[in-house]
Amino acid sequence: RKKAGGKDPPAVAETLNGIGNVLRSKGDYDGALTLQREALEIHRTQFGEYHAETAGSISNIGITLKTKGDYDGAMKEHRKSAAIYESLYGKDHPVTNSSHGMSYNSSGNLLFEKRDFGRAIREYEQAVKIFELAETNPVELAAAYNNIGMMLRLRGDHDGAVMNYKKSLLIRDKVLGPEHPTTVSTVKRLDAAVISQQASSKD
Numbered sequence: 001r002k003k004a005g006g007k008d009p010p011a012v013a014e015t016l017n018g019i020g021n022v023l024r025s026k027g028d029y030d031g032a033l034t035l036q037r038e039a040l041e042i043h044r045t046q047f048g049e050y051h052a053e054t055a056g057s058i059s060n061i062g063i064t065l066k067t068k069g070d071y072d073g074a075m076k077e078h079r080k081s082a083a084i085y086e087s088l089y090g091k092d093h094p095v096t097n098s099s100h101g102m103s104y105n106s107s108g109n110l111l112f113e114k115r116d117f118g119r120a121i122r123e124y125e126q127a128v129k130i131f132e133l134a135e136t137n138p139v140e141l142a143a144a145y146n147n148i149g150m151m152l153r154l155r156g157d158h159d160g161a162v163m164n165y166k167k168s169l170l171i172r173d174k175v176l177g178p179e180h181p182t183t184v185s186t187v188k189r190l191d192a193a194v195i196s197q198q199a200s201s202k203d
Contacts, residue, residue: 097134158197
């Protein structure tokens with residue numbers, strides 16, 4: 001592959017990550033991961049393992065794996081990036097917290113797939129605590145609220161489900177916009193939860 005920019009490897013890595021993010025948004029996860037892993041290798045070569053650019057590339061791979069549905073892989077990547085950020089900035093830094101929060105979200109998704117709902121909701125709740133503290137990743141915070149809503153609805157806690165879906169919708173509507181597929185999906189889940197809530201109150 002001929003490197004864009006030629007003489008500036010970090011700029012090449014930035015370009016690779018940018019193109020990878022575009023491919024991810026289009027659903028080409030394998031193509032995205034190929035470019036993002038190339039970017040990671042450039043950052044490792046240029047800066048070493050314990051550098052913010054390296055951690056950022058690792059986190060980016062984790063986001064793509066999560067979007068692809070590989071929650072185990074995503075969790076591992078976010079834990080790696082969190083460990084690097086923590087070594088650089090400390091455990092209470094917002095970027096460290098954000099990586100830890102994404103790890104908990106991915107762990108919750110993995111447990112949900114395994115139908116271990118009790119442990120899944122605890123992971124999502126931990127993610128909410130972290131993201132509320134960090135105040136740097138509203139999209140992941142909204143995802144955690146949404147996931148808790150799903151867990152509570154499965155448990156028959158319709159009031160709790162509605163409350164968490166509303167919190168998720170408030171963020172997604174503001175950050176992503178009302179027409180975004182994720183926002184639309186949350187509206188549908190909220191509507192269904194409200195119907196279940198009303199039906200339950202009549203029993």
